[in-house]
Amino acid sequence: MADMITMDLVSPEKLLLSDEFEMVVLPGAEGDFGVLAGHSPVTSSLRPGVISIYEGDKEKERIFVNGGFAEISNDKLTVLAEEAVYVADLDRANLEQRIQDAREDEEDAKDDETRRRAAENRDHLQQLLDAMN
Amino acid sequence: MANLKELKNRISSVTSTQKITKAMKMVAAAKLRHAETAANAARPYAERMDSMMASLASGMVGREDAPKLLAGTGSDQRQLVVVATGERGLCGGFNNSISKAAAQKIDRLMSQGKDVKVLCVGKKGRDALKRKYGHLILDLVDLSGSKRIGFDDAQPIAQRVLSMFEADEFDVCTIFYAKFISVLTQEVTEQQIIPASIPDGAADESNDVVYEYEPDEEEILAELLPRNLSVQVFRALLENAASEQGARMSAMENATRNAGEMIDKLTLQYNRERQAAITSELIEIISGAEAL
Numbered sequence: 001m002a003d004m005i006t007m008d009l010v011s012p013e014k015l016l017l018s019d020e021f022e023m024v025v026l027p028g029a030e031g032d033f034g035v036l037a038g039h040s041p042v043t044s045s046l047r048p049g050v051i052s053i054y055e056g057d058k059e060k061e062r063i064f065v066n067g068g069f070a071e072i073s074n075d076k077l078t079v080l081a082e083e084a085v086y087v088a089d090l091d092r093a094n095l096e097q098r099i100q101d102a103r104e105d106e107e108d109a110k111d112d113e114t115r116r117r118a119a120e121n122r123d124h125l126q127q128l129l130d131a132m133n
Numbered sequence: 134m135a136n137l138k139e140l141k142n143r144i145s146s147v148t149s150t151q152k153i154t155k156a157m158k159m160v161a162a163a164k165l166r167h168a169e170t171a172a173n174a175a176r177p178y179a180e181r182m183d184s185m186m187a188s189l190a191s192g193m194v195g196r197e198d199a200p201k202l203l204a205g206t207g208s209d210q211r212q213l214v215v216v217a218t219g220e221r222g223l224c225g226g227f228n229n230s231i232s233k234a235a236a237q238k239i240d241r242l243m244s245q246g247k248d249v250k251v252l253c254v255g256k257k258g259r260d261a262l263k264r265k266y267g268h269l270i271l272d273l274v275d276l277s278g279s280k281r282i283g284f285d286d287a288q289p290i291a292q293r294v295l296s297m298f299e300a301d302e303f304d305v306c307t308i309f310y311a312k313f314i315s316v317l318t319q320e321v322t323e324q325q326i327i328p329a330s331i332p333d334g335a336a337d338e339s340n341d342v343v344y345e346y347e348p349d350e351e352e353i354l355a356e357l358l359p360r361n362l363s364v365q366v367f368r369a370l371l372e373n374a375a376s377e378q379g380a381r382m383s384a385m386e387n388a389t390r391n392a393g394e395m396i397d398k399l400t401l402q403y404n405r406e407r408q409a410a411i412t413s414e415l416i417e418i419i420s421g422a423e424a425l
Binding site: 010040 | 177178185284345346353357360364
């Protein structure tokens with residue numbers, strides 16, 4: 001058994017995940033990077049993208065994060081993300097429908113504030129959809 | 134006789150008040166549990182953010198190019214005070230003590246000749262400050278719509294403060310909220326969020342590890358600081374929510390107890406009156422009979 005790295009995934013609202021994995025690939029701000037046990041201490045910001053967790057050669061889990069930070073020290077990886085969703089939990093048809101809805105909201109919006117919010121929502125959903133591909 | 138009827142009415146009205154306060158206490162207790170869990174769940178994120186901030190910021194202190202959110206604008210002339218209170222009353226001194234602390238701070242700042250602006254989060258704080266400082270209040274953030282405080286509630290507030298800061302509208306921002314200690318004690322807390330206060334305790338342990346930074350320290354810090362602001366606001370709101378429910382719970386418990394005491398007293402009085410009425414009626418009959 002290879003050495004494991006402990007990963008904590010925390011959002012402002014709660015601790016989402018805390019477990020040991022063989023390898024984790026993070027969407028770093030300057031490109032994806034893999035983290036194995038014994039990685040040197042790094043603090044990096046993340047762009048919106050997918051965290052992949054590998055068990056052996058297989059990709060075990062894919063988690064979408066909406067940007068955030070990763071801190072690695074002493075075989076411990078901490079990911080701070082404002083939002084995190086398991087890619088497996090996403091439903092393409094549902095997402096597309098919601099994007100469509102958001103787009104309509106944006107068009108129907110009566111004031112700037114609602115329009116801005118709808119646009120934000122749409123961008124956000126689009127990112128999620130991109131993560132699935 | 135009219136007196137007896139009055140007493141009876143009062144007893145029944147106090148009884149129904151007691152029912153309400155009792156129900157409110159139980160609702161507050163249930164909500165308090167939720168609020169506490171939420172506050173506890175939010176702790177890991179805030180703690181890690183603190184330690185990250187500490188290790189990044191300690192390297193930045195004293196540098197000329199340090200971000201303004203950390204180092205400040207170099208002046209403290211223009212102050213923004215964020216007053217976070219509840220949306221509803223009937224929770225003892227909760228709203229009042231926050232507004233009072235904020236008002237004191239505003240007075241102090243104004244007597245020092247500073248320019249003060251106020252942003253209210255929660256209706257009650259605005260109501261309390263409106264009369265005296267109405268011209269200073271910029272706006273009210275109404276959270277009555279959201280049943281449970283989420284990060285989505287905190288973010289727009291932080292966003293707003295941030296955009297004001299970027300537009301160079303103030304130098305220092307302070308937030309007032311009540312820290313939840315226990316059901317019986319809530320502590321009004323004044324926290325400076327801009328420029329960010331560096332958490333001290335965490336700095337020592339994280340300093341012995343030398344981190345690599347990607348992209349680099351400045352860029353991470355530039356991204357971290359606005360997020361940290363949202364987290365601070367979020368934490369304040371969560372603490373506030375727990376405090377409000379705690380304060381309401383103990384206030385309602387007191388009210389229920391007082392109502393109980395009042396019912397006892399009124400019932401005693403009612404019985405006495407009733408007995409007195411019976412006695413006087415009897416005397417009337419007896420003396421009538423004796424007269425024959």
